[in-house]
Amino acid sequence: MARRESYIESRSFLREVEELITWSDANGREAFTPGATALLVVDMQGFFLDESSHAYLPSAADIVPGLVSLSRAFWENELPVAFTRHLNTEDNAGALGLWWNDLIRVEDPLSEISSALDTSLGAVFEKSQYDAFHDTGLEEFLRERNVTRVVVTGVAAHLCCETTARSAFVRGFEVTFPVDGTATYDEEHHLATLLNLSHGFATPVRVADLVDAVRG
DSSP states (O other): OOOOOOOOOOHHHHHHHHTTTSSTTTTTTOOOOSEEEEEEEEEOOOOOOOOTTOOOTTTTHHHHHHHHHHHHHHHHHOOOOEEEEEEEEEEEEETTHHHHHHOOOSSSSGGGOOOTTTTTEEEEESSSSOTTTEEEEEEHHHTTTTOEEEEEEEEEEEEEEHHHHHHHHHOEEEEEETTTTOOOSOOOHHHHHHHHHTTOOOOOEHHHHHHHHOOO
């Protein structure tokens, strides 16, 4: 299968999101500081990264190097890292089973998190819904480590990442959402997520800026 061109680094996409990227705003949100912050890496599995998969997201591969750098920076500075792995059974799929043609099952090799990401740098949480907090123990993991801010990365930006960002917000966490640390089908879906989240839920930033901030 020929790999389609990614939109993540396209000039048109970057122009669209440029004015959204910020560390703080006039409403009093504090500029990003790495203390009490955790990194969430959502569903970076072969199901979405392997070209043989019908659910392949061509742009997902382009965010891997940034997530490798980001997860390493968090680990080196003793900040929590959490990876999620989406898995379903007939019993726990709920409405997902009605919406999608198939489920990601544990026996499917494509359900594994990409080997490019070192999951030993953090904890792995299995989830069954878009929301990474739903029946996973993720919130307890964060509370035990006195986390007050989460950085949401991974796929798909407009599904699991956006749902998780909103869920984190209603639980009282500040949310940071790297524009080039998330990916989905196309520019339109991704931009819609960024426009929605940046108006009341999350602060869009660049991965490189986050890495610099974490490393001080």
